[in-house]
């Protein structure tokens with residue numbers, strides 16, 4: 013490998029094109045750039061339009077240089093509609109295979125560009141769902157590091173379930189205890205990520221490739237912090253080795269309101285209006301409900317959620333994702349506009365994209381109803397608010413257990429089975445309005461257990477801040493990570 017001076021370190025970040033993957037990777041880029049590293053983030057034209065404003069603002073504010081490298085996404089060649097450059101934009105989940113095929117076609121043009129890029133790339137930080145990046149790293153003789161978008165807890169659960177095969181003898185809804193964990197964690201087979209049982213067959217090869225590419229990778233960067241899940245970080249390291257750096261929560265690199273507001277996507281609400289609405293409520297009184305960027309609940313399920321929020325009698329913000337996949341938006345829109353009329357004095361409804369981090373960090377917000385995506389879970393931790401955990405699919409049921417049983421900062425809304433990828437339109441109503449009302453009450457009411465949860469949540473938020481501040485564990489791990497890559501590239 014070529015010799016690198018400190019100022020010529022250049023990390024190439026390749027996120028999967030989906031908000032839950034792009035947003036933390038951009039935050040990672042910001043952190044690296046603050047540690048003196050030149051950063052290039054690889055993306056596509058549509059995603060570049062979304063990311064450019066936040067990168068530009070960051071560069072101007074800190075006098076730093078993160079560059080976006082936009083490569084044409086071959087939608088049509090891969091059988092996707094034109095402009096479908098983000099997992100969220102797929103007309104049907106059954107087209108995921110095409111999406112990953114298109115992503116793979118980025119390899120060749122990216123290699124051509126990287127040949128001439130200055131300074132030459134020092135390493136690749138890749139999303140694990142892009143296994144072909146291992147070939148680029150090998151051609152350029154640079155390390156490939158994986159950005160792991162999950163917690164160590166999730167990894168250890170999955171690993172132990174897989175090794176023990178404990179789920180194999182169980183029927184779908186029969187609970188089992190995950191073996192070998194420091195905490196007693198119960199799950200059932202129907203809650204496990206799709207790779208365990210009902211996975212889409214055409215993604216099986218991709219999964220195998222991902223595993224092979226992981227074996228050929230140099231290390232792992234994790235969006236978590238040591239004090240959040242110490243025992244699980246240790247277990248993670250036992251399996252993966254010592255090239256594991258816990259650098260999170262990466263979202264905390266966004267300090268001011270403007271950084272928080274422009275972190276993900278263009279918001280569907282004016283941020284000033286949102287802040288003024290929040291300012292009008294007492295501290296800790298508002299419940300914020302959002303089921304993430306990829307969820308597609310059916311109209312009847314959304315109606316139960318909205319009715320449950322209404323029944324709490326509390327002020328709330330509800331983010332409703334426009335989903336062509338599962339809902340006839342006309343019917344839903346009518347129902348929602350009637351709801352809006354009934355709760356005009358205390359409900360703020362956002363159709364589309366909310367400035368989540370800005371909302372969560374406002375003092376009026378006292379609880380978070382979340383689908384338990386890992387980014388949202390961490391953002392809830394950083395905001396110091398108790399959570400209502402409503403997992404939908406993927407590793408979200410692990411995160412739900414983590415919130416409820418390990419951190420003990422939230423309650424479960426009681427979902428017993430994951431929604432199958434590609435079958436969202438057929439999903440039954442899994443959560444009733446009364447479940448929503450009751451669980452919101454549990455975290456928001458001043459009862460003893462609610463108070464204890466709130467105290468624990470406040471403490472965790474302080475710990476997260478300490479971890480990322482100067483001298484904190486995550487701050488030191490980023491430094492150590494950069495130093496490690498520097499050493500290996502000088503060899």
Ligand code: UDP
Nearest residue numbers: 032276304305306365366368385386387388
């Ligand atoms: N997000 C947001 N506004 C929305 C929906 C989502 O800012 O209306 C952000 C959220 O803050 C988080 C990311 O999108 O950073 C979603 O990632 P997560 O892992 O929570 O879930 P996913 O959407 O990938 O299932």
